Amino acid sequence: MSDKPVANDRPDDSIEIGSPKTWAAGVPGVLHSMEPALKHMGVGRTVKLLTALNQKDGFDCMSCAWPDPSHRKIAEFCENGAKAVTWEATPVTISSSFWAEHSVTDLLTHDEYWLGMQGRLVEPVYKPADSDHYRPVGWDQAFRLIADKLNSLASPDEAAFYTSGRASNEAAFLYQLFVRAFGTNNLPDCSNMCHESTGAAMVETVGIGKATVAYEDFEKADLILILGQNPGTNHPRMLTALEEAKRKGAQIVAVNPVREAGLIRYKNPQTVRGIVGKGTTLADQYVQIRLGGDMALLQAVSKRVLDAEAAHPGTVLDSDFLLKHTSGLDALAKHLADLDEDAVLAATGVTSREIDELAERYIAADRVIITWAMGITQHKKAVSTIREIINLLLLRGNIGKPGAGACPMRGHSNVQGDRTMGIWEKMPAPFLDGIRREFGFDPPREDGVDSIDGIRAMQQGRIKFWMGLGGNLVAAISDTGAAEAAMRGTEMTVQVSTKLNRSHAVIGAEALILPTMGRTEIDRQASGVQFVTVEDTVSAVHSSFGKVDPVGPELLSEISIITRLARAVLGTKVPVDWKAFEDDYDVIRDSISRIVPGFEDFNRRIRAKDGFILPNGPRDSRTFATPTGKAMLTVNELEHVERPKGRLLLQTFRSHDQFNTTIYGLNDRYRGVKGGRNVVFISPEDLRELGLHDGQSVDVFSEWKDEPDRVLRGFRVVSYPIAKGCAAAYFPEANVLVPLDSASEVSNTPVSKAVVVRVEPARTPALLGG
Numbered sequence: 197m198s199d200k201p202v203a204n205d206r207p208d209d210s211i212e213i214g215s216p217k218t219w220a221a222g223v224p225g226v227l228h229s230m231e232p233a234l235k236h237m238g239v240g241r242t243v244k245l246l247t248a249l250n251q252k253d254g255f256d257c258m259s260c261a262w263p264d265p266s267h268r269k270i271a272e273f274c275e276n277g278a279k280a281v282t283w284e285a286t287p288v289t290i291s292s293s294f295w296a297e298h299s300v301t302d303l304l305t306h307d308e309y310w311l312g313m314q315g316r317l318v319e320p321v322y323k324p325a326d327s328d329h330y331r332p333v334g335w336d337q338a339f340r341l342i343a344d345k346l347n348s349l350a351s352p353d354e355a356a357f358y359t360s361g362r363a364s365n366e367a368a369f370l371y372q373l374f375v376r377a378f379g380t381n382n383l384p385d386c387s388n389m390c391h392e393s394t395g396a397a398m399v400e401t402v403g404i405g406k407a408t409v410a411y412e413d414f415e416k417a418d419l420i421l422i423l424g425q426n427p428g429t430n431h432p433r434m435l436t437a438l439e440e441a442k443r444k445g446a447q448i449v450a451v452n453p454v455r456e457a458g459l460i461r462y463k464n465p466q467t468v469r470g471i472v473g474k475g476t477t478l479a480d481q482y483v484q485i486r487l488g489g490d491m492a493l494l495q496a497v498s499k500r501v502l503d504a505e506a507a508h509p510g511t512v513l514d515s516d517f518l519l520k521h522t523s524g525l526d527a528l529a530k531h532l533a534d535l536d537e538d539a540v541l542a543a544t545g546v547t548s549r550e551i552d553e554l555a556e557r558y559i560a561a562d563r564v565i566i567t568w569a570m571g572i573t574q575h576k577k578a579v580s581t582i583r584e585i586i587n588l589l590l591l592r593g594n595i596g597k598p599g600a601g602a603c604p605m606r607g608h609s610n611v612q613g614d615r616t617m618g619i620w621e622k623m624p625a626p627f628l629d630g631i632r633r634e635f636g637f638d639p640p641r642e643d644g645v646d647s648i649d650g651i652r653a654m655q656q657g658r659i660k661f662w663m664g665l666g667g668n669l670v671a672a673i674s675d676t677g678a679a680e681a682a683m684r685g686t687e688m689t690v691q692v693s694t695k696l697n698r699s700h701a702v703i704g705a706e707a708l709i710l711p712t713m714g715r716t717e718i719d720r721q722a723s724g725v726q727f728v729t730v731e732d733t734v735s736a737v738h739s740s741f742g743k744v745d746p747v748g749p750e751l752l753s754e755i756s757i758i759t760r761l762a763r764a765v766l767g768t769k770v771p772v773d774w775k776a777f778e779d780d781y782d783v784i785r786d787s788i789s790r791i792v793p794g795f796e797d798f799n800r801r802i803r804a805k806d807g808f809i810l811p812n813g814p815r816d817s818r819t820f821a822t823p824t825g826k827a828m829l830t831v832n833e834l835e836h837v838e839r840p841k842g843r844l845l846l847q848t849f850r851s852h853d854q855f856n857t858t859i860y861g862l863n864d865r866y867r868g869v870k871g872g873r874n875v876v877f878i879s880p881e882d883l884r885e886l887g888l889h890d891g892q893s894v895d896v897f898s899e900w901k902d903e904p905d906r907v908l909r910g911f912r913v914v915s916y917p918i919a920k921g922c923a924a925a926y927f928p929e930a931n932v933l934v935p936l937d938s939a940s941e942v943s944n945t946p947v948s949k950a951v952v953v954r955v956e957p958a959r960t961p962a963l964l965g966g
Contacts, residue, residue: 211872213891213914216455219475220428220435220464220866221275228865229278236286241744245281245716248743250433252805255715256730256740258284258362259855261606262431263411263732274432279853283869284694284714288315289747292332295321299328303701307717308671308928309859311696317711318748323703335627335752338708339764345661345688345706346765352379352640354523354660356650359385359619359669361608362715364728364740366784368610368755369792370777371665372618374762376628377637377770381644381927382659384666385619386856388647389674392943394574394604395615397582400499401828402595402602403543403821406612407734408814409565416599419561422479423451423585423632424571424949425489428866429852431538431569431605435462441474445559449554450479451921452571453487453847454877469737481553486545487845487922488837488950491577493551494584494833496540499532500555503592512559514593520588521818526830531831540820543836545919563599564589571847574949579831579942587829596818606733608855613731616792616810621646630791637770647673648944651936654682662704663690665754674934674946677770677906692757698928712754718742719753722779728755729785729802731810736808737795755781771780837950839921843899844882847949848934850926857928864926869914876908876955877924886955888916893958897952898933906933910958923953 213595233242248254250264259280286423294314300323303311320338321330333341336789346355357375359368375383387395395405403407409451414420414437427434438448439462450459463475470476485493505512518525537548544551556563566585572578585602587593594600606612618627621644628639645653651673653659662669662683670679686704693700694714700707713719719742727741752760759778766772776783788797794810801808813819820827830863839845851873853861863870867877876896885890892913897905908930925933927948938947 219461361611393578489544492543517593581798675936
């Protein structure tokens with residue numbers, strides 16, 4: 197049996213539970229934005245930064261990839277964006293004495309919240325193999341230590357280089373260039389754990405792994421279908437776009453196992469009706485689906501669309517579009533004709549009438565957007581489910597026209613841009629050929645490891661060096677115990693970070709932390725003040741300018757760290773002028789413009805007021821870069837996620853005081869949780885059937901094949917409006933329950949949204965909580 201290594205700093209009895217909210221934002225959203233900002237940054241710093249957040253001459257928010265409207269408000273940020281800025285731009289720094297006072301063993305006893313609250317990292321530190329303490333070192337020594345280790349490896353493939361979605365386009369491009377010049381394609385990234393399923397499904401079916409909509413399409417839509425997504429917490433600025441769409445006549449359908457405030461009603465704090473009125477009702481229909489049932493629901497709706505066409509030929513399907521732009525309709529129709537309604541109802545947990553209503557809304561709408569996030573992508577059948585999203589859109593021509601399309605919602609601010617810039621373990625040959633032409637060396641062609649396979653390679657001793665450009669992999673990935681053991685088996689780990697997290701305590705024999713500037717900070721190089729760029733969810737590329745001085749004189753930008761490390765490791769191995777890249781970021785963009793399609797004339801176009809939009813064949817011209825040149829309707833076999841008797845299906849999700857593994861606070865106010873995180877949400881009906889009660893301390897066990905149970909001990913039960921047979925707990929604490937080998941077909945993404953668990957009264961009272 198594998199127990200989660202508990203590392204918390206608050207007693208369990210500090211958790212308070214209230215009623216879940218039925219609306220999001222409003223005046224409380226403003227207060228919860230401003231209170232921590234004023235407390236931790238002061239009035240002047242708060243005003244300077246928040247008025248520059250997401251503005252055209254300001255910096256891009258690091259907390260999500262929601263696109264910016266052409267017309268910006270004075271306050272173009274949300275509660276979580278303000279928290280992200282406060283977290284990064286705090287003037288509190290970690291002193292040199294901290295490292296002598298706190299051993300690595302001590303750091304392991306603290307949770308993510310405590311680690312982050314210690315302040316900004318401002319100097320490089322190194323932990324030797326024979327020590328339990330980091331100690332400050334100079335930058336030159338840090339780069340030399342890393343270079344010596346990398347150059348001592350038997351093969352470049354014994355190293356892996358992880359990337360978080362925070363890195364700018366310029367930093368990501370240089371990082372992958374350095375890694376490939378070193379000689380490996382081991383470039384796992386956070387996409388492997390989120391929208392890898394989206395990319396796999398959409399590239400296959402429509403020829404591009406990105407959204408096929410623009411920001412303006414939301415206000416033109418007749419129907420917006422939100423699947424497996426909680427915009428009130430994860431993309432709060434999206435609520436304004438949904439409100440605008442509703443005011444222009446759109447309907448919204450939410451499909452989610454959990455009743456989420458941000459899908460029910462929105463009180464816009466920048467409008468009178470949002471402050472003193474009831475706000476705007478969002479979901480016209482709320483389908484509270486069973487975990488793992490989305491594919492069955494989509495197939496059932498598509499079958500109803502096809503049946504309606506059969507009953508009224510020529511009135512339902514977009515036959516002209518299907519004939520000109522798609523293939524596979526006959527095979528899909530034949531397959532869905534045999535769809536078992538009873539199997540659909542068992543998989544979804546909803547009624548035929550609910551599915552009928554959704555299908556009627558879809559058929560009545562001329563312009564439909566389907567948007568989704570991790571609630572779709574982190575399932576075994578995630579890729580097949582997203583193929584079904586595309587099937588449904590294609591049947592009525594809902595790709596390539598205003599107000600319609602597919603919109604996967606990215607979570608990290610530049611996770612999409614990083615992939616565009618080459619952060620992928622299996623970049624296609626044209627990109628690698630471009631590197632060869634531009635830089636005069638032939639990059640490796642063999643695919644590298646993704647995040648899960650990287651953990652496996654560390655377990656097997658095949659990867660001895662791990663570097664992270666941002667991120668917190670051991671906390672973010674599935675199977676916490678296995679991931680941490682694998683990381684501890686490496687010879688050296690390196691983290692480029694702004695603040696402490698768990699990945700600085702779970703390390704290799706040797707370890708370094710390289711502190712970097714945040715996006716809020718002014719980046720001065722030899723040629724002057726620099727800016728960087730990012731790509732948002734709808735493929736809009738825009739610039740980001742830091743606004744305050746770095747919190748420490750020794751801080752380097754990510755680009756400076758990468759280029760100086762490349763010089764130390766590679767020497768004259770490749771004919772790349774790394775110093776020129778560091779001195780002037782325009783030089784980086786010039787190289788990007790000659791390699792990455794859509795970035796031609798990058799430096800001129802990025803200086804336009806709104807940046808520019810990357811080309812998108814499905815959206816722009818209904819052209820599809822698939823083997824057939826057409827969009828592909830696909831046949832996918834329905835697989836029911838079995839729930840054994842006495843068991844639940846558990847999903848992980850974020851709290852409202854959280855961004856990925858960064859914990860801003862200990863409250864989840866929309867769900868009524870205050871002062872802690874060690875809770876498990878279960879429906880009242882399931883509690884009765886399991887003989888449990890609200891507030892009870894329980895142990896949660898995950899069951900996977902013949903492996904020993906994984907367990908979370910001493911979690912508090914919260915009776916909650918969640919679909920029957922389902923449960924939920926916070927990420928990353930519950931990641932220990934997700935087996936490493938439980939991964940999505942094709943994409944190899946962790947299956948974090950349908951974990952079979954049993955819940956039992958706690959073996960012993962919880963000693964630690966939160």
